Amino acid sequence: MCASKSIPPFSFPFFFFSRLLFRVLKSEEILRINTPYTVHSHPKSVVKMTATPPLPSSLKLEYFDIQGPAEKIRLALSIGKVPFEDRRIKFDEWQQLKATMPFGKVPVLTIDGEDTRVTQSDALLRYAGRLANANGVELYPQGGMAQLRTDEMVSFVDEMANSWAPRLYVGMSPKNFGYPEDDSWKGSEEHKKATELARTRWINDDFPVYLGHIKKQLAKNGGKFLCGDQVTIADCYLVPMLNRLASGGIDYVEKECVVKHGGDEITAYVDRFMGIEEVKKWYAPKDV
Numbered sequence: 001m002c003a004s005k006s007i008p009p010f011s012f013p014f015f016f017f018s019r020l021l022f023r024v025l026k027s028e029e030i031l032r033i034n035t036p037y038t039v040h041s042h043p044k045s046v047v048k049m050t051a052t053p054p055l056p057s058s059l060k061l062e063y064f065d066i067q068g069p070a071e072k073i074r075l076a077l078s079i080g081k082v083p084f085e086d087r088r089i090k091f092d093e094w095q096q097l098k099a100t101m102p103f104g105k106v107p108v109l110t111i112d113g114e115d116t117r118v119t120q121s122d123a124l125l126r127y128a129g130r131l132a133n134a135n136g137v138e139l140y141p142q143g144g145m146a147q148l149r150t151d152e153m154v155s156f157v158d159e160m161a162n163s164w165a166p167r168l169y170v171g172m173s174p175k176n177f178g179y180p181e182d183d184s185w186k187g188s189e190e191h192k193k194a195t196e197l198a199r200t201r202w203i204n205d206d207f208p209v210y211l212g213h214i215k216k217q218l219a220k221n222g223g224k225f226l227c228g229d230q231v232t233i234a235d236c237y238l239v240p241m242l243n244r245l246a247s248g249g250i251d252y253v254e255k256e257c258v259v260k261h262g263g264d265e266i267t268a269y270v271d272r273f274m275g276i277e278e279v280k281k282w283y284a285p286k287d288v
């Protein structure tokens, strides 16, 4: 059947004028339609969520003066050469500030001023990755398998962090783990034993399994970084966690744990990340 027979007579002018209208709106930036992965936010945009957001005029990241869940965001912004204010909250300021935070916790990222404050370190890590992309440093590949694989590894590090967390916190807040409410129990020999057991079991039983998966992942992707030859947000998450475990600052966790259970491949991987110019700058002693 001839296609033209099914088109009513008014269709051609309608089609022509609608195309013309579309072009005018697009050229006036009233309609902003590009490929899904290069769409930028615009006040008049019909597409609200963007894969590569515009660089904000200001960024303030608030967290305590420790690495914690903020470090991955700080590293992603630093490697991506995205300027940000690194606001360190003192522990004695916290009780007053807590009530002012969106969910009573930190890290909090303030974007373009006080009206836009966003929480949740994983979400902020991804946002930092997209800002780095916008800056020309592809830290968080967008779309297709590359993004899926990066997300997979971010969630893998999440899983490892979530598995470790109770072993860390049992030492800090034993009552959250069913131990006596009485604060005098905290620090007792019994508490120390419980903490030691929980931590050493994780380091000896669980940690080697996670490191084994990481080694396989590195080998599969060419040996350099978790998702291939280029550093990604997944590495920004994993490396500070490994460094923290190997810091010697956690009771019952020996400094050598990463070398001992991870071997040369993991040591070389951490060194490679720590050797990135922007990472070296980030950890270089700062003038205060």
Ligand SMILES: N[C@@H](CCC(=O)N[C@@H](CS)C(=O)NCC(=O)O)C(=O)O
Binding pocket: 068, 069, 098, 104, 105, 106, 107, 119, 120, 121, 122
């Ligand atoms: N899911 C949140 C967790 C945030 C969180 O638990 N923050 C802790 C510090 S690591 C906090 O603010 N603690 C202080 C409090 O709860 O008063 C994220 O990943 O950002």
